[in-house]
Amino acid sequence: xxxxxxxxxxxxxxxxxxxxxxxxxxxxxxxxxxxxxxxxxxxxxxxxxxxxxxxxxxxxxxxxxxxxxxxxxxxxxxxxxxxxxxxxxxxxxxxxxxxxxxxxxxxxxxxxxxxxxxxxxxxxxxxxxxxxxxxxxxxxxxxxxxxxxxxxxxxxxxxxxxxxxxxxxxxxxxxxxxxxxxxxxxxxxxxxxxxxxxxxxxxxxxxxxxxxxxxxxxxxxxxxxxxxxxxxxxxxxxxxxxxxxxxxxxxxxxxxxxxxxxxxxxxxxxxxxxxxxxxxxxxxxxxxxxxxxxxxxxxxxxxxxxxxxxxxxxxxxxxxxxxxxxxxxxxxxxxxxxxxxxxxxxxxxxxxxxxxxxxxxxxxxxxxxxxxxxxxxxxxxxxxxxxxxxxxxxxxxxxxxxxxxxxxxxxxxxxxxxxxxxxxxxxxxxxxxxxxxxxxxxxxxxxxxxxxxxxxxxxxxxxxx
Numbered sequence: 340x341x342x343x344x345x346x347x348x349x350x351x352x353x354x355x356x357x358x359x360x361x362x363x364x365x366x367x368x369x370x371x372x373x374x375x376x377x378x379x380x381x382x383x384x385x386x387x388x389x390x391x392x393x394x395x396x397x398x399x400x401x402x403x404x405x406x407x408x409x410x411x412x413x414x415x416x417x418x419x420x421x422x423x424x425x426x427x428x429x430x431x432x433x434x435x436x437x438x439x440x441x442x443x444x445x446x447x448x449x450x451x452x453x454x455x456x457x458x459x460x461x462x463x464x465x466x467x468x469x470x471x472x473x474x475x476x477x478x479x480x481x482x483x484x485x486x487x488x489x490x491x492x493x494x495x496x497x498x499x500x501x502x503x504x505x506x507x508x509x510x511x512x513x514x515x516x517x518x519x520x521x522x523x524x525x526x527x528x529x530x531x532x533x534x535x536x537x538x539x540x541x542x543x544x545x546x547x548x549x550x551x552x553x554x555x556x557x558x559x560x561x562x563x564x565x566x567x568x569x570x571x572x573x574x575x576x577x578x579x580x581x582x583x584x585x586x587x588x589x590x591x592x593x594x595x596x597x598x599x600x601x602x603x604x605x606x607x608x609x610x611x612x613x614x615x616x617x618x619x620x621x622x623x624x625x626x627x628x629x630x631x632x633x634x635x636x637x638x639x640x641x642x643x644x645x646x647x648x649x650x651x652x653x654x655x656x657x658x659x660x661x662x663x664x665x666x667x668x669x670x671x672x673x674x675x676x677x678x679x680x681x682x683x684x685x686x687x688x689x690x691x692x693x694x695x696x697x698x699x700x701x702x703x704x705x706x707x708x709x710x711x712x713x714x715x716x717x718x719x720x721x722x723x724x725x726x727x728x729x730x731x732x733x734x735x736x737x738x739x740x741x742x743x744x745x746x747x748x749x750x751x752x753x754x755x756x757x758x759x760x761x762x763x764x765x766x767x768x769x770x771x772x773x774x775x776x777x778x779x780x781x782x783x784x785x786x787x788x789x790x791x792x793x794x795x796x797x798x799x800x801x802x803x804x
């Protein structure tokens with residue numbers, strides 16, 4: 340079959356690469372894609388923007404595309420699934436109504452309150468004076484001591500950057516006024532949510548959903564802060580790894596029982612059954628309790644890169660099962676090893692940064708011995724579980740580069756975004772995966788390239804404890 344992947348970032352590069360491994364897939368089209376997707380086997384870029392629904396649907400109809408997978412959140416929140424459904428085109432992703440879980444933080448907070456899903460205390464505002472009064476009254480702090488951070492969030496989409504952890508009331512008020520004025524995030528910040536600060540360890544929990552059943556993927560954890568030690572400004576993500584040791588079996592069961600199943604049941608009850616990737620950004624509390632920090636209506640980025648490096652099952656078949664409502668009959672197979680990715684970013688990110696700088700080292704291979712074969716799988720899928728279609732490649736390379744913000748100019752690949760590339764490594768544990776990812780990162784060069792040096796430190800600290 341032919342598959343269309345919509346988007347142009349690192350997540351979409353990883354999705355296209357993984358989908359192309361399926362024996363059921365003849366060609367993967369990526370709209371608009373990037374120079375990395377253009378160089379993958381059986382993958383073709385098409386010059387259609389991700390928000391041009393009419394042209395995308397016409398292309399899918401004309402090419403006989405049997406499955407479209409939407410990578411980024413913006414087209415989902417804008418209703419691409421509904422647009423494709425109206426033309427009887429299979430599109431993996433939630434409807435516009437269901438995508439509100441990411442499109443509006445105020446909607447999501449109210450939804451969680453209606454369905455008893457655990458989250459931080461909160462209040463929403465459109466008036467800056469009212470927000471300031473709330474913040475200065477101490478109500479935003481809930482059970483925290485004075486001076487503990489206050490969380491201020493833009494209600495709408497802000498590319499993963501619409502969150503400020505303010506260290507004191509003055510900083511929180513400044514962030515609230517900045518957002519509500521429209522100067523920071525435009526219309527996305529015209530409504531804000533002010534939350535209590537939660538102490539614990541964040542983790543990402545992503546599921547495939549068919550409206551009734553949620554099939555959890557492997558656990559993962561990302562690093563949002565720009566600088567080592569989880570310091571500095573918030574970003575779209577500086578790296579991630581899988582699995583996340585903080586998600587123990589007991590925590591996993593709590594997440595499914597307290598968060599995922601109630602969310603699916605609640606969305607169905609409200610007339611917006613959820614199909615697609617459901618991402619729960621969670622805070623795991625010291626006592627093992629969980630609180631929802633955010634929901635996303637798509638696969639995480641940078642979580643997708645290590646997750647898809649570990650995935651052994653046939654991804655397009657799983658997506659089709661979700662659309663057919665038969666996920667209860669499926670399971671997912673994983674490489675038992677760990678994977679870790681590091682974002683290579685343009686100097687200045689997430690604030691002002693340059694574009695157009697040449698990139699070298701993309702074709703270099705890791706040192707000898709760094710491309711061992713796939714570790715033995717713990718068990719093969721049962722007969723017919725994935726329609727007998729295993730991934731085409733039986734070996735998983737130990738390192739890989741995924742393009743995120745790149746372009747091609749005069750035959751040279753150049754920087755074209757804040758997060759430029761992801762270097763991914765796979766190893767027997769997080770420490771080995773980390774070493775391999777950083778060795779691969781060291782082969783790439785562009786002017787003012789920057790990256791965190793400690794991705795995965797929480798998992799390594801746990802292993803050393």
